[in-house]
Amino acid sequence: MTDVKIRLYVEHPMGAGQRLALNKDQSHYLFAVMRQPLGARIAVFNGIDGEWLAEVSKANKRNGELELVSQRRAQQSPPDLWLLFAPIKKARTDFIVEKAAEMGASRILPVQTDFTNSDRIRQDRLQAHAVEAAEQCGGTYVPEVADLAKLSHVLRDWPEDRKLMFCDETLTEEAGAMAALSAAGKGAWAVLIGPEGGFSEAERAQLRALPFSHPVSLGPRILRADTAAVAALTLWQLSLGDWR
Amino acid sequence: MTDVKIRLYVEHPMGAGQRLALNKDQSHYLFAVMRQPLGARIAVFNGIDGEWLAEVSKANKRNGELELVSQRRAQQSPPDLWLLFAPIKKARTDFIVEKAAEMGASRILPVQTDFTNSDRIRQDRLQAHAVEAAEQCGGTYVPEVADLAKLSHVLRDWPEDRKLMFCDETLTEEAGAMAALSAAGKGAWAVLIGPEGGFSEAERAQLRALPFSHPVSLGPRILRADTAAVAALTLWQLSLGDWR
Numbered sequence: 001m002t003d004v005k006i007r008l009y010v011e012h013p014m015g016a017g018q019r020l021a022l023n024k025d026q027s028h029y030l031f032a033v034m035r036q037p038l039g040a041r042i043a044v045f046n047g048i049d050g051e052w053l054a055e056v057s058k059a060n061k062r063n064g065e066l067e068l069v070s071q072r073r074a075q076q077s078p079p080d081l082w083l084l085f086a087p088i089k090k091a092r093t094d095f096i097v098e099k100a101a102e103m104g105a106s107r108i109l110p111v112q113t114d115f116t117n118s119d120r121i122r123q124d125r126l127q128a129h130a131v132e133a134a135e136q137c138g139g140t141y142v143p144e145v146a147d148l149a150k151l152s153h154v155l156r157d158w159p160e161d162r163k164l165m166f167c168d169e170t171l172t173e174e175a176g177a178m179a180a181l182s183a184a185g186k187g188a189w190a191v192l193i194g195p196e197g198g199f200s201e202a203e204r205a206q207l208r209a210l211p212f213s214h215p216v217s218l219g220p221r222i223l224r225a226d227t228a229a230v231a232a233l234t235l236w237q238l239s240l241g242d243w244r
Numbered sequence: 245m246t247d248v249k250i251r252l253y254v255e256h257p258m259g260a261g262q263r264l265a266l267n268k269d270q271s272h273y274l275f276a277v278m279r280q281p282l283g284a285r286i287a288v289f290n291g292i293d294g295e296w297l298a299e300v301s302k303a304n305k306r307n308g309e310l311e312l313v314s315q316r317r318a319q320q321s322p323p324d325l326w327l328l329f330a331p332i333k334k335a336r337t338d339f340i341v342e343k344a345a346e347m348g349a350s351r352i353l354p355v356q357t358d359f360t361n362s363d364r365i366r367q368d369r370l371q372a373h374a375v376e377a378a379e380q381c382g383g384t385y386v387p388e389v390a391d392l393a394k395l396s397h398v399l400r401d402w403p404e405d406r407k408l409m410f411c412d413e414t415l416t417e418e419a420g421a422m423a424a425l426s427a428a429g430k431g432a433w434a435v436l437i438g439p440e441g442g443f444s445e446a447e448r449a450q451l452r453a454l455p456f457s458h459p460v461s462l463g464p465r466i467l468r469a470d471t472a473a474v475a476a477l478t479l480w481q482l483s484l485g486d487w488r
Contacts, residue, residue, distance in 0.1 A: 076464065095339075098468075098471075099471050102465055102466075102467050102468065102471050103463075103465075103467075103471070103475070104463065104464075104465060136466070136468070137465040137466045137467065137468075138465055138466045139465050178482065217487070218487075219347075219348070219481055219485075219486065219487040220320065220348075220486055220487070221346055221347075221348060221381040221382055221383050222346075222380070222381045222382045223346050223347075223381065224342075224346065224380070224381075227342075227343050227346050227347070227474055230471055230474035230475055230478070231347070231474055231475075231478040233475075234474070234475040234478040234479060235478060235482065237463055238422065238479065238482065241463075242463065242464055243461070243462075243463040243464070
């Protein structure tokens with residue numbers, strides 16, 4: 001396989017010989033920042049058709065163009081896995097979105113909990129981080145970042161066939177959680193990470209009582225939310241996901 | 245247990261009734277930043293004697309003092325686990341150290357690999373990050389951050405009884421890695437994360453040939469080094485560490 005350094009997410013159908021117009025940001029990145037010449041080869045993906053090899057057919061810093069050559073890799077379907085997390089300080093929220101994309105989440109839902117400080121997020125900025133992470137990690141899809149919603153509302157409207165792995169910081173031992181997850185079975189799942197101040201007692205009681213929830217421990221130390229996101233997604237991927 | 249919000253790492257023996265002189269940074273933090281009054285209670289740990297309750301006996305922004313009251317928690321011995329990683333950009337190197345502390349590594353070794361860009365680190369700054377992370381995550385020890393060394397030298401002087409979990413980004417499936425780790429058994433271990441550009445072919449061949457090395461996969465996507473550190477330490481903790 002040709003070694004290609006640059007990967008771009010594009011919203012465009014794929015097909016050999018098709019021309020693909022780049023938007024201003026993509027043109028600036030490819031031709032002003034990365035200085036790609038005419039004929040240079042890069043990889044593109046659209047979340048549906050796998051990864052394609054493309055050739056620069058017009059090197060212009062404002063409106064460049066690529067020509068699609070051939071499929072390099074088949075589409076990888078992501079596990080049907082949501083990540084729910086309570087937004088924290090700006091940089092760490094960005095990190096959580098980036099890490100969720102690398103770890104293979106297919107949908108990212110920022111939620112407000114009783115102890116969440118933030119009452120708004122920049123959805124567009126977080127979605128751009130998810131695109132960048134997908135380009136960088138070699139995935140062939142971009143997770144969708146949802147708008148901020150109250151955890152209680154998300155749980156009220158919960159799809160009945162989706163299981164929830166809930167990271168309960170009051171549990172300090174794994175104690176068979178992986179076996180329990182595996183036993184709960186594959187299918188649609190979500191992972192819920194608590195806010196930095198933890199869940200409230202009321203939230204924890206509600207979460208434990210939900211018929212679709214599976215509490216797990218992330219060990220004996222208190223993890224920051226971004227660390228917890230990666231650890232929880234690792235646990236899930238090892239138990240039920242595409243790492244197996 | 246009394247709820248105590250502040251935890252401090254101190255280099256001081258512990259004993260009920262003992263007075264503990266705070267240094268300038270600690271005094272500034274407790275009395276200028278956190279505005280703790282005389283008699284306020286905080287938690288302290290020294291890496292040996294568990295966590296102790298202490299009372300402010302002199303509230304001074306330059307040279308404050310605490311009086312030790314009683315032990316709150318027994319010493320948790322960390323797993324004998326090293327993390328070896330190739331330093332990357334400044335912020336992400338800081339994150340790796342922070343996350344290694346939260347995830348329970350006992351020693352952190354920055355290593356130069358064939359594709360590592362950085363040829364120096366600020367050991368003192370990284371050690372301070374490890375202290376802060378230990379204070380924040382509730383651990384009762386602080387991992388030691390070693391000076392930067394060449395990976396080839398570290399491997400040449402490798403202690404013969406220490407096993408090495410080596411994250412090989414060319415493996416894309418976990419394929420029983422956890423079972424293999426568990427079978428390799430408890431004891432002294434190290435986890436090695438590759439640099440952002442991956443290992444060189446020569447390094448990978450050397451690593452695979454080492455009698456104490458156990459290659460594992462971190463899934464089908466390419467993880468950034470800080471993501472990989474958390475994922476790898478999660479895998480190890482679930483297989484052999486203190487999460488079980």
